[in-house]
Amino acid sequence: MQSPLKPENNDRLSESGWPPPPGRRAPPVWNEARERVRAFLLVGLAVLLGLSLTAASYLTLQQNEMLRLRHDFKSLAEERIGSVEKAMSHYLQRVLATHALFDASEFVTRSEFERFVTTLIERSPGVRAIEWIPRVPPSELETYRDRARRDGFELRIKSVLDPSPAGPRETEDLYPVFYIAPQASNEAAFGLDLGSDPIRLEALKRARDTGEPAATIPLDLVQDEEKAKSVLIFVPYYEGGWRGDDVASRRQHLAGFVLGVFRMPDLLADATANLDRNNANVALLFEGDLLAGTLQETTDRKETIYARNRRVRHIEHVENVKTDKNDTGPTSAALASPLTRVGKVAMGGRLWTVVCTPTQQFLSPRESVLPLAALIVGLVLTALGAGFAYTTLRGAKVRDELKQSEQRYRTLVDHAPEGVLLLSTHKGGFVDANENACRMFGRTREELIDCSLEDISTEFQPNGLPTTAAITQAIESTLAGNTSVLMWDFVHSAGNQFPCEVRLVRLPASQDILIRGSITDISERVRSEERQALMMRELDHRVKNNLATVLSLTEQSAMDASSAGELRETLAGRIRALARLHGNLAQRQWTGMDLSEVFELTFAPYNKGHDIDRVEMTGPAYMIPADTCSALCMVVHELATNAVKYGALSQPGGTIEIEWRLGADGVEIDWLESGGPMLNEAPKTGYGTRLTTGLVEHELHGRIEREYAPSGFRCRIVVPLRPLGSDASASV
Amino acid sequence: MTDPTRTGLAPADRRRIIIVDDNYAVADGLKWALEVDGHEVPAMASTIEDALTLVAETQCDVAILDLDLSGESIEPVARALRARSIPFMFITGFGDVVELAADLSQAPRLEKPADPDEILATIAALSPTRK
Numbered sequence: 001m002q003s004p005l006k007p008e009n010n011d012r013l014s015e016s017g018w019p020p021p022p023g024r025r026a027p028p029v030w031n032e033a034r035e036r037v038r039a040f041l042l043v044g045l046a047v048l049l050g051l052s053l054t055a056a057s058y059l060t061l062q063q064n065e066m067l068r069l070r071h072d073f074k075s076l077a078e079e080r081i082g083s084v085e086k087a088m089s090h091y092l093q094r095v096l097a098t099h100a101l102f103d104a105s106e107f108v109t110r111s112e113f114e115r116f117v118t119t120l121i122e123r124s125p126g127v128r129a130i131e132w133i134p135r136v137p138p139s140e141l142e143t144y145r146d147r148a149r150r151d152g153f154e155l156r157i158k159s160v161l162d163p164s165p166a167g168p169r170e171t172e173d174l175y176p177v178f179y180i181a182p183q184a185s186n187e188a189a190f191g192l193d194l195g196s197d198p199i200r201l202e203a204l205k206r207a208r209d210t211g212e213p214a215a216t217i218p219l220d221l222v223q224d225e226e227k228a229k230s231v232l233i234f235v236p237y238y239e240g241g242w243r244g245d246d247v248a249s250r251r252q253h254l255a256g257f258v259l260g261v262f263r264m265p266d267l268l269a270d271a272t273a274n275l276d277r278n279n280a281n282v283a284l285l286f287e288g289d290l291l292a293g294t295l296q297e298t299t300d301r302k303e304t305i306y307a308r309n310r311r312v313r314h315i316e317h318v319e320n321v322k323t324d325k326n327d328t329g330p331t332s333a334a335l336a337s338p339l340t341r342v343g344k345v346a347m348g349g350r351l352w353t354v355v356c357t358p359t360q361q362f363l364s365p366r367e368s369v370l371p372l373a374a375l376i377v378g379l380v381l382t383a384l385g386a387g388f389a390y391t392t393l394r395g396a397k398v399r400d401e402l403k404q405s406e407q408r409y410r411t412l413v414d415h416a417p418e419g420v421l422l423l424s425t426h427k428g429g430f431v432d433a434n435e436n437a438c439r440m441f442g443r444t445r446e447e448l449i450d451c452s453l454e455d456i457s458t459e460f461q462p463n464g465l466p467t468t469a470a471i472t473q474a475i476e477s478t479l480a481g482n483t484s485v486l487m488w489d490f491v492h493s494a495g496n497q498f499p500c501e502v503r504l505v506r507l508p509a510s511q512d513i514l515i516r517g518s519i520t521d522i523s524e525r526v527r528s529e530e531r532q533a534l535m536m537r538e539l540d541h542r543v544k545n546n547l548a549t550v551l552s553l554t555e556q557s558a559m560d561a562s563s564a565g566e567l568r569e570t571l572a573g574r575i576r577a578l579a580r581l582h583g584n585l586a587q588r589q590w591t592g593m594d595l596s597e598v599f600e601l602t603f604a605p606y607n608k609g610h611d612i613d614r615v616e617m618t619g620p621a622y623m624i625p626a627d628t629c630s631a632l633c634m635v636v637h638e639l640a641t642n643a644v645k646y647g648a649l650s651q652p653g654g655t656i657e658i659e660w661r662l663g664a665d666g667v668e669i670d671w672l673e674s675g676g677p678m679l680n681e682a683p684k685t686g687y688g689t690r691l692t693t694g695l696v697e698h699e700l701h702g703r704i705e706r707e708y709a710p711s712g713f714r715c716r717i718v719v720p721l722r723p724l725g726s727d728a729s730a731s732v
Numbered sequence: 733m734t735d736p737t738r739t740g741l742a743p744a745d746r747r748r749i750i751i752v753d754d755n756y757a758v759a760d761g762l763k764w765a766l767e768v769d770g771h772e773v774p775a776m777a778s779t780i781e782d783a784l785t786l787v788a789e790t791q792c793d794v795a796i797l798d799l800d801l802s803g804e805s806i807e808p809v810a811r812a813l814r815a816r817s818i819p820f821m822f823i824t825g826f827g828d829v830v831e832l833a834a835d836l837s838q839a840p841r842l843e844k845p846a847d848p849d850e851i852l853a854t855i856a857a858l859s860p861t862r863k
Contacts, residue, residue, distance in 0.1 A: 544825035552761025
């Protein structure tokens with residue numbers, strides 16, 4: 001039996017797993033941290049991937065969206081830009097047509113002019129006026145005053161910068177507004193000297209010198225109360241309608257200018273009047289001069305505008321023409337819009353920009369939720385993916401650990417030297433079994449799990465209780481915290497019973513109550529114990545029998561002996577012979593010995609001091625059983641003793657021939673002495689002779705024939721000896 | 733071998749006793765002891781077969797039986813004796829270990845090496861002098 005402490009310690013060891021091997025393995029904390037970093041990286045990677053895909057799809061969709069919108073807006077914008085361009089060209093044509101009037105007639109009267117222009121600009125509301133600006137040298141001023149008077153007007157020369165009537169300049173030519181149509185609302189401009197203002201003078205001079213129409217920058221008209229930005233465009237007229245070859249001749253022959261006054265907001269409104277204003281806003285911006293000096297400025301400004309990357313959906317007051325270069329707020333915003341389209345229109349040496357931007361009304365119905373939806377869906381998927389990745393990693397880790405733990409457990413249990421059964425009191429049966437248990441009971445694990453403890457036990461247990469009661473007792477004791485070690489008899493599936501030692505331990509399980517039974521088959525131990533008991537009994541028997549024999553030999557020897565010395569000699573000889581035989585049989589595990597060995601053994605003491613050649617033994621090998629050896633040995637001992645005392649070996653030269661063979665009745669042994677003293681009659685028979693005869697007849701069931709021939713003693717012993725192995729006689 | 737002069741028994745107390753034992757020395761010693769006391773040992777047997785023949789053919793008053801004859805149980809001989817109402821006793825080297833059939837376990841049982849006086853007393857008890 002084991003002490004109750006030891007198995008408990010073993011249990012603890014096996015339940016907590018093997019102690020960690022020294023060195024090599026990283027501490028669990030480090031592993032944990034590495035695991036966590038790995039999981040974090042993987043999840044981070046998933047998030048990054050998700051975000052990248054989301055951003056990419058969002059940007060792609062957004063770009064597609066923009067391309068679609070741009071495509072949709074392009075024709076719309078181009079139509080508007082085109083119509084503005086057309087309007088400007090059309091307006092200029094009005095001025096040029098008026099100019100052609102001067103070419104066509106020798107002299108154009110005020111009424112002719114007014115009539116012509118009024119008709120001409122009837123459908124061009126942006127043309128505020130068309131005027132005739134004669135070149136009036138100071139010397140001819142009076143002439144023009146007279147002509148005006150004839151037409152019913154009083155010509156008062158006015159300066160632009162100082163609108164109050166001022167005296168005529170003494171030296172320079174005057175460029176007064178002389179004809180003006182329509183007259184209504186333009187009276188204030190009559191007599192205005194356009195050379196009195198540097199802005200107007202610049203365009204005037206440019207027109208004069210180039211012979212081409214020249215426009216001013218946007219400016220406020222003297223006669224316009226609303227101060228809507230307007231542009232004056234001078235078309236020079238030379239004497240005789242001839243344009244001249246160079247600046248000098250042009251300056252010399254300049255007669256005057258046909259001047260168009262365009263109110264730019266009205267022009268824009270006129271240009272877009274027939275177009276749907278809901279979808280697009282159109283702005284007309286003054287860009288600058290076509291001259292080299294101002295072009296640079298233009299370029300710079302454009303760059304400034306395009307450098308801004310704001311997207312603005314609509315522009316307020318788009319129909320106001322912006323003339324102030326510094327006021328770039330909504331304009332630049334409009335230019336920055338990716339949908340905005342821009343057209344350049346040159347007029348009278350000035351560059352104008354037509355900016356067309358989509359309205360909210362254009363954008364709203366076309367705006368797709370697709371990019372936003374993609375963004376949201378992408379973000380949601382990313383979050384879900386990251387969550388899933390994290391959960392999966394955690395799950396995989398947990399599963400991994402579980403699997404490892406399961407394998408560890410399986411290894412421990414399956415390689416346990418005992419059969420292990422796991423009993424669940426909750427289930428009321430087994431929940432697991434190891435390989436040894438399967439072998440032990442001759443059932444598969446599944447079969448064992450389906451069995452109850454009663455199914456694999458004998459009806460009664462070694463403690464005398466019926467199995468059911470024994471089970472209850474054992475489980476109660478185990479649940480009370482005892483480590484029970486019981487003897488238990490089990491039944492193999494083949495039906496054979498086998499005794500076992502069972503150690504029951506309650507396992508620290510969280511939900512179920514589990515009892516582990518470690519089962520050791522002790523059949524071999526029991527058999528060994530039984531064998532040992534049998535041997536002890538056998539030994540007892542043998543010793544007692546031998547003592548009884550020795551006692552009997554002693555008594556009989558004593559009866560026979562004539563002296564104490566003789567008794568000692570014969571008795572000691574007999575007992576020694578028995579002792580030698582015992583020793584030899586014991587060495588052979590009492591299996592028996594060869595017949596020749598029995599002889600040799602018996603003669604062993606007599607061979608000392610005698611020539612071994614005096615005893616000659618011939619015969620086949622013949623194994624005889626142990627129980628027969630004893631009697632035969634005694635017989636040979638008695639014969640040998642007699643030979644030494646009285647026979648062939650009692651004097652030098654005497655020999656004994658021992659010959660044996662297998663005969664019909666068993667083994668025939670011939671004992672022939674020669675060279676001994678002459679024997680005339682049979683010697684007095686003593687105990688020795690009686691013992692010899694008794695042993696042969698009583699114990700060996702044979703017969704002995706003695707002959708005292710003159711040549712020496714002879715005898716024949718016939719023993720029905722059973723050769724060893726012929727039956728169960730080999731057993732001790 | 734019998735020497736009547738050495739006997740201390742009255743003729744009425746003398747019994748014919750058979751001995752069944754496979755050990756000659758023991759049987760011979762027992763025989764000698766019984767004869768010295770005045771009993772007669774007409775025959776001895778060392779096998780079950782011989783013993784059964786002996787029981788059938790020999791007139792005797794008491795039998796002394798070795799429990800184990802070269803591994804064979806003496807029980808058949810005991811039963812044959814009981815059938816003929818011949819009392820018997822067992823001598824054995826096995827002590828109390830060998831279990832006898834219940835019907836035979838009442839017979840006297842002595843352990844080897846048995847004390848001759850005890851054997852003689854047992855014989856006297858088994859076969860009391862008829863008066």
